């Protein structure tokens with residue numbers, strides 16, 4: 001009898017600790033939060049590339065783990081795009097001076113292509129991540 005009370009108490013302690021631990025875990029980030037975070041990570045990377053430095057990519061949560069704000073961002077095809085982007089982005093963690101600029105440029109192009117179709121609002125801000133565009137032909141800078 002005493003044993004079974006003890007077992008019951010132990011079980012309750014175990015069950016409540018599982019409950020408490022599961023509730024205090026980190027909340028899942030939204031897709032927008034992850035995108036903003038990535039934007040500032042890429043700014044750091046861009047500055048490093050411009051200074052001919054190689055830096056480690058800051059740790060990141062894949063886009064596929066972000067919670068989207070609307071239902072039409074939960075389709076299989078949109079999720080496949082996010083997953084493809086995640087793979088693309090992770091290529092930036094293998095830093096090699098000769099190819100880093102091209103890989104960086106390809107990642108930023110991917111950001112822009114997806115935004116043109118699904119979320120045009122931030123495109124101007126994303127374009128700031130591109131390397132300086134070449135002067136437009138015919139543009140007169142000095143008289």
Ligand code: HEC
Pocket residue numbers: 031032033035036038039042067068069070073078081082085107108110111112114115118119122125126
């Ligand atoms: C596969 C498509 C896709 C790719 C790739 C993508 N985005 Fe987004 N992005 C979205 C969508 C869709 C939203 C809106 C998310 C929502 O409403 O839940 C968004 C939101 C944003 C926002 C706005 C966040 C806010 O303030 O609400 C920024 C900034 C952003 N993305 C930047 C980027 C950058 C920088 C990249 C590349 C590193 C990128 N995105 C790659 C689809 C994409």
